[in-house]
Amino acid sequence: MTKIKRIKNTAKHVVIAISAAIGVEVALIDSDFKLIATSKTFLGKKSIKMNKTYLKKVYEKGIVVLSNPGYHEFCKGCECEGKCPQTAEVDHTIVFEGEIIGVILMVAYTSEQRDRLLNHTNELLEFLGEMANLLCNEIKLQELLRQETMLKSHLETTINFVDSGIITTNRVGSIAQINSQAAKILNVKKSHALGMNLQDILSDDGIKQLLDKGDVIKEQEFLSGTKDTIHCLVSGNPAIVRGKIVGGVFSIKDIREVRSTIYEFSEKNIACTFEDIYGESEPMRRVKKDARRMASADSTILIQGESGTGKELFARAIHSHGKRFRYPFIPINCAAIPENLLESELFGYDEGAFSGARKGGKPGKFERASGGTVFLDEIGDMPLHMQVKLLRVLQEQTIERVGGIKFMNIDVRIIAATNQDLSQMIKDRKFREDLFFRLNVLPLHIPPLRQRRTDIYLLTKVFIEKYNHKICKSICGFDDDAMETLISYYWPGNVRELENTIEYSVNMETEETIKKNSLPASISTRTGLHFEKNSLVSKLREYEKLLILEALEASGQTVKGKKIAAKELGVSLPTLYRRIKELCID
Numbered sequence: 070m071t072k073i074k075r076i077k078n079t080a081k082h083v084v085i086a087i088s089a090a091i092g093v094e095v096a097l098i099d100s101d102f103k104l105i106a107t108s109k110t111f112l113g114k115k116s117i118k119m120n121k122t123y124l125k126k127v128y129e130k131g132i133v134v135l136s137n138p139g140y141h142e143f144c145k146g147c148e149c150e151g152k153c154p155q156t157a158e159v160d161h162t163i164v165f166e167g168e169i170i171g172v173i174l175m176v177a178y179t180s181e182q183r184d185r186l187l188n189h190t191n192e193l194l195e196f197l198g199e200m201a202n203l204l205c206n207e208i209k210l211q212e213l214l215r216q217e218t219m220l221k222s223h224l225e226t227t228i229n230f231v232d233s234g235i236i237t238t239n240r241v242g243s244i245a246q247i248n249s250q251a252a253k254i255l256n257v258k259k260s261h262a263l264g265m266n267l268q269d270i271l272s273d274d275g276i277k278q279l280l281d282k283g284d285v286i287k288e289q290e291f292l293s294g295t296k297d298t299i300h301c302l303v304s305g306n307p308a309i310v311r312g313k314i315v316g317g318v319f320s321i322k323d324i325r326e327v328r329s330t331i332y333e334f335s336e337k338n339i340a341c342t343f344e345d346i347y348g349e350s351e352p353m354r355r356v357k358k359d360a361r362r363m364a365s366a367d368s369t370i371l372i373q374g375e376s377g378t379g380k381e382l383f384a385r386a387i388h389s390h391g392k393r394f395r396y397p398f399i400p401i402n403c404a405a406i407p408e409n410l411l412e413s414e415l416f417g418y419d420e421g422a423f424s425g426a427r428k429g430g431k432p433g434k435f436e437r438a439s440g441g442t443v444f445l446d447e448i449g450d451m452p453l454h455m456q457v458k459l460l461r462v463l464q465e466q467t468i469e470r471v472g473g474i475k476f477m478n479i480d481v482r483i484i485a486a487t488n489q490d491l492s493q494m495i496k497d498r499k500f501r502e503d504l505f506f507r508l509n510v511l512p513l514h515i516p517p518l519r520q521r522r523t524d525i526y527l528l529t530k531v532f533i534e535k536y537n538h539k540i541c542k543s544i545c546g547f548d549d550d551a552m553e554t555l556i557s558y559y560w561p562g563n564v565r566e567l568e569n570t571i572e573y574s575v576n577m578e579t580e581e582t583i584k585k586n587s588l589p590a591s592i593s594t595r596t597g598l599h600f601e602k603n604s605l606v607s608k609l610r611e612y613e614k615l616l617i618l619e620a621l622e623a624s625g626q627t628v629k630g631k632k633i634a635a636k637e638l639g640v641s642l643p644t645l646y647r648r649i650k651e652l653c654i655d
Contacts, residue, residue: 073099073163073171076207081106082309083200087175089306089318091193092231093185094176098124100169111176120147128169133160134190156183159190161197165205173197180440181232207311234301234321240314242266242280254301254323267319271303279317283307290324300324341385347531350521356383356513363511364390369463371448371508372486374515377565380486381446383515388442393482396441399434404450411455418471435468435479442482448508449489449500456501463507483508518560518567523612525555528564530639532571544575544583546639549648551585556609558592582641614652617645621654 073080080097088095088108097106102121126143127133135141139153147153157177162169175193177183186193234251238244244262252259255270268276271291278284286305305319343357363370364387372380381400388398406414417433435443445451451459462468463483467476485508494500518525529552533544547555551574560566570589578587585593620634635645648654 071099071101071103071170072165072208073097073105073204074103076204077105078312079207079310080204082306083203084108084173085306086308086318087173087196087200089304089320090231090235091175091185092233093182094178096174096176097171098174099171105171120144122146124172127160127172128162131162131164132194133158134187134194135159136187154178156180157186159186159193159197161194161201163201163204165208171204173200185231234323236267236319236321237308237316238267238280238319239316240280242268242276242317245316251319251321254321255299271299273303275303276305276317276319279305279307280314283309283314286319302327341382342389343386346379346382346386347527348521348524349527350524352516352521353524356515360387360513361390363387363513365392366511367392367482368510369482369508370484370511370513371505372484372513372515373491374486374488375517375561375563376488377563378515378517379564380488380515381444383513384442384444384446384484384486387484388444388482391442391482393441397438398442398444399438400444400446401434402446404447408452408455411452412458413471415455416458416468416470419473430470430473433468433470435462435481436477438481440480442484445483445485447487448485449487449491449494453499453501456504460501460504460507463504518563522556522609525567526552526639528567529555529571532568533575536572536575540575542575542578543581544578545581545641547574547583548585549644551583551588554585554588554593610652613648614654617648617652617654 084095084097084106085108094111095108096104096111098119099105102119102124104119122145123143133143135143135155135158138144138155138158139147139149139151144150144153149155155176155178159175161173163171163173175186175197177186231248232250234254235246235248236244236251237246244265244267247259247262249259252262255262257265257270262270273289273291275284275286275289279286285307286303289303291299291301291303301324302322303319305317307314308316308318343361346353346357348354348357360383370384370387372383374380384400385398388394401415403411413431413433415433415435417431417436419430445459462479465476466480467478469476491500491505495502495505529547533546536542537544546552555567555570562569570592573589574583574587578584616638617634620637621630624630624633624637631645632642635642638645640648
C-alpha cells in the first residue's frame with residue numbers, strides 16, 4: 070500500500086476542499102499511478118485510466134503548468150492527444166522525505182476555470198505545495214492543530230478570487246474565513262463575520278447536520294424571513310481530519326445571480342441553423358446561399374430587412390455555422406436599452422464608476438462574448454455618441470469599461486441588423502457614414518414575405534403543425550378562399566405577422582380546415598392595406614398548377630397516386646380534384 074493510499078480519507082477531503090475553494094476539478098495520484106481521490110465530477114469528464122508516460126514526466130519536472138492540453142509534448146501518445154476535453158492543467162508533485170509519493174492535479178474544463186488557473190498560477194502553485202505538505206504532515210501524524218492552521222492560512226489566499234461566496238467554519242460553526250462575495254450575500258461585514266456562528270446567520274438544520282454528522286449539503290436553497298432578506302443556494306462539505314469532523318467548507322450563491330446566469334446562458338445558446346429558416350423560393354435560396362458563405366468568413370455583417378423577416382434567425386444561423394460556434398452568441402437590442410445604460414451594458418464598468426455600481430465592477434456584453442459573436446439588433450437606433458465608441462471598437466478591437474483607465478483587447482465578430490434605411494439616415498445625419506462602411510463589409514438583405522409569396526404555402530404548413538401541437542388541435546390546412554386571401558395580402562409584418570395570423574386562426578377555427586372567416590378581421594377584410602395586382606395572383610395560380618403537375622408526375626395519375634399527391638401538397642383529395650378541374654390540368 071502506497072503512503073498516499075494510507076491516508077485516503079484525508080486525501081479525499083483535501084481534494085474536495087481545494088475544489089470547493091478554487092472551483093476547478095482536482096485529483097490525487099499516488100506513486101503507483103493509481104487514482105486515490107478526486108473532486109465529485111472529475112471522473113465524469115476524464116477517464117479513470119491515467120497516462121503513466123505523462124505522469125512520469127510530471128514527476129521529473131516537479132511542477133507542470135499546461136496551457137494547451139492535447140498539444141503539449143507531454144501529451145504525445147495519450148488517447149486524448151489532439152482532442153483533449155481539458156482547457157488547462159496545473160500539476161504539483163508530493164515529496165515525502167526526498168521521495169516522490171504522488172501528484173496533485175488541478176484541471177480546468179471551461180474558459181472560466183482556465184482563467185482561474187492561468188491568471189493565478191503562482192498563488193495556486195504555492196497553495197498546492199502547501200497542500201502537498203499537509204498530506205505529508207498527515208503521514209507523519211503531526212498534531213491536528215498544525216494541519217488545520219495550514220489549511221486555513223492558504224485558503225485565505227485563494228477564496229477571495231472565487232466567484233461564489235466561500236466560508237470555512239470550525240467544529241461548532243464559528244466562521245474562520247469568509248470572502249467578500251459571501252459577506253455581500255449574507256449582508257454582513259467581513260470583519261464582523263469572523264467569529265460569528267454561521268447558524269446564527271443561516272438558521273438551517275443542514276449546517277448542523279454537516280458539522281455533527283458529516284452530511285454533505287448540495288445546492289440547498291435558503292430564504293430568510295427577516296427584513297434583510299437573504300435568498301441563496303448553499304453547498305457544503307465537512308472538513309475531516311483523521312476521521313474526525315473539524316469544521317466545514319461552504320459555498321454560497323446569490324439566487325438572483327444564479328437565475329441571471331441561467332437566463333444569460335440559455336439566451337446565448339438558442340441554437341439555430343439554416344435548416345430552421347423555412348423558405349424554398351428563389352429569393353430565399355439566394356439569401357441562404359450567401360449567408361452560408363458569410364458564415365465561413367469572420368468579417369462584419371450588416372443584415373437589412375423589414376421587421377419580422379427573421380434577421381436574428383439569420384444571425385444565429387451564421388454564428389452556428391461559423392468557426393466561433395463554440396463560443397457565446399450575445400444579442401443586444403440597441404433600441405431596448407435606455408441610452409444612459411447602453412455604454413455600461415456594452416462595455417461594462419469598473420468599481421465606483423457611478424452610484425450603485427457593483428463592487429468589483431461588471432463585465433459588459435463584449436467581454437462576455439469573448440471568442441463569439443455580438444449581434445447588434447436595431448443598430449439604426451444607436452445614439453450618435455455611442456456610434457463613435459462602436460466605430461473605435463471595430464477599428465481597434467479594444468474596449469474601455471465605464472470608469473476604467475485600461476483598454477482591453479477583445480475577440481468578437483459583430484453582426485448588425487436594422488429595418489431602417491441607413492443610407493437615408495446618413496443623409497439626415499442620424500447615422501455615421503464611416504460606421505456604416507465598417508458594418509457593411511458583408512451586406513445581407515432579407516427579402517420581405519410579399520416578394521417570396523410561394524413560401525407562404527410552406528410556412529403555413531409549418532405554423533399549423535406548431536400550433537396544432539401547442540393548442541391540441543388537428544387543423545389540416547386552409548380552404549381555397551382563405552389561402553387566396555393569405556397569398557394576396559401585403560404582409561407588412563412579414564413572417565412574424567403570418568405566424569401570429571396562423572396562431573389566431575388555429576385558435577378560432579372549429580373545423581379541420583381554416584375558413585376565411587377564421588382569419589383576423591384586419592386580413593380577411595383587407596381594410597386599409599395594400600395588395601398586389603391580380604396579375605400576381607394569376608402567376609401564383611400558374612405556380613400552383615406547376616406544383617400539382619410535379620406531384621402527379623411523381624405519384625402517378627391513379628386514384629392512389631392522387632391521394633399521395635394530395636397528402637404531399639397538404640390538401641384533401643376532393644380539394645385536389647377541384648383544383649385540377651379549376652386549373653384545367655390535363
